[in-house]
Amino acid sequence: MAPPPHTKVAIIGSGPAAHTAAIYLSRAELKPVMYEGMLAGGTAAGGQLTTTTDIENYPGFAQGIGGSELMDQMRAQSERFGTEIITETITKVDLNQRPFKLWREYEDGEADEPAHTADAVIIATGANARRLALPGEETYWQNGISACAVCDGAVPIFRNKPLAVIGGGDSAAEEAMFLTKYGSHVTVLVRKDKLRASKAMAKRLLANPKVTVKFNHVAVEVQGENKPRGLMTHLKIKNVQSGAEEVMEANGLFYAVGHDPATAIFKGQVDTDEEGYIVTKPGTSYTSIPGVFAAGDVQDKRYRQAITSAGSGCIAALEAEKYLAELEDEIPLEKENQAKKPEVNGDAAPEYRSNPLL
Numbered sequence: 013m014a015p016p017p018h019t020k021v022a023i024i025g026s027g028p029a030a031h032t033a034a035i036y037l038s039r040a041e042l043k044p045v046m047y048e049g050m051l052a053g054g055t056a057a058g059g060q061l062t063t064t065t066d067i068e069n070y071p072g073f074a075q076g077i078g079g080s081e082l083m084d085q086m087r088a089q090s091e092r093f094g095t096e097i098i099t100e101t102i103t104k105v106d107l108n109q110r111p112f113k114l115w116r117e118y119e120d121g122e123a124d125e126p127a128h129t130a131d132a133v134i135i136a137t138g139a140n141a142r143r144l145a146l147p148g149e150e151t152y153w154q155n156g157i158s159a160c161a162v163c164d165g166a167v168p169i170f171r172n173k174p175l176a177v178i179g180g181g182d183s184a185a186e187e188a189m190f191l192t193k194y195g196s197h198v199t200v201l202v203r204k205d206k207l208r209a210s211k212a213m214a215k216r217l218l219a220n221p222k223v224t225v226k227f228n229h230v231a232v233e234v235q236g237e238n239k240p241r242g243l244m245t246h247l248k249i250k251n252v253q254s255g256a257e258e259v260m261e262a263n264g265l266f267y268a269v270g271h272d273p274a275t276a277i278f279k280g281q282v283d284t285d286e287e288g289y290i291v292t293k294p295g296t297s298y299t300s301i302p303g304v305f306a307a308g309d310v311q312d313k314r315y316r317q318a319i320t321s322a323g324s325g326c327i328a329a330l331e332a333e334k335y336l337a338e339l340e341d342e343i344p345l346e347k348e349n350q351a352k353k354p355e356v357n358g359d360a361a362p363e364y365r366s367n368p369l370l
Contacts, residue, residue, distance in 0.1 A: 022112070022130035027308055139313070160316065165191050183268045
């Protein structure tokens with residue numbers, strides 16, 4: 013049986029981190045192969061930006077740009093320099109030894125040979141914002157509902173309008189404080205009778221005159237205009253203690269209930285934290301496995317911006333390029349050492365250590 017196709021570096025993912033890495037690696041003539049996924053985690057190739065309408069804070073686009081359009085341009089740039097893009101989802105990997113092995117969702121069975129092997133792997137599978145499956149959520153997603161205040165808070169539809177935030181932790185408090193710069197008033201819905209945020213953050217939030225915190229309240233339904241691309245206008249909420257419901261005016265609803273990193277297939281092989289994010293050496297893309305790098309939201313639970321993802325993709329590409337160059341230098345040395353290894357005639361032969369990267 014013929015061996016599976018092999019490449020120097022494989023990229024798993026298709027967002028800004030993945031494409032930036034691909035652009036750098038392909039321009040370095042390393043011929044990367046990208047598995048962009050086919051609705052991996054329920055998200056189209058291109059990642060979370062494909063669900064965003066207008067992006068106004070990505071440098072280089074003075075008038076803003078649509079999320080899908082931005083990702084289409086990144087994809088075209090990756091292909092222009094020679095990246096091979098495969099529209100398949102990777103569902104299994106073996107990172108225990110090099111070459112690393114990758115299996116595809118539809119084409120490979122458990123007992124099949126892997127779809128691809130690679131000397132280095134860049135993981136850029138991202139993270140998905142948790143949704144609440146509220147009635148009206150699908151209708152008004154990105155037409156009033158968002159999971160990123162920093163990304164969308166300054167959009168004109170939210171300016172000087174009543175806004176709502178769901179969540180009780182530090183992220184919710186930070187998003188609500190950020191939104192006070194743009195909205196007329198911000199209502200924070202907290203399911204329990206207290207905030208989970210730090211004392212300092214909670215104190216700041218409760219003291220802000222543009223913020224109202226409704227404890228023991230949850231969102232029940234998103235309401236809005238009944239027309240194509242209609243905007244959200246109201247939010248039905250419920251007191252979990254009394255059961256009483258009310259409809260409040262709200263032109264924006266921001267979820268701050270966390271994200272789920274797409275790391276299920278890597279657990280047990282690459283070190284992750286308690287929330288499932290891949291652990292990287294600070295300031296780098298190095299994971300716990302030499303030759304495996306992580307970039308973008310899959311390892312960044314703090315910033316989660318397109319521009320920071322792109323930057324980390326650049327870092328991963330440069331570090332993967334350095335790793336592969338060192339690997340090429342070491343392989344001839346290893347072969348030379350093996351060729352020079354003396355015969356053992358009773359005396360102990362000198363120890364020849366293999367390269368730890370091999």
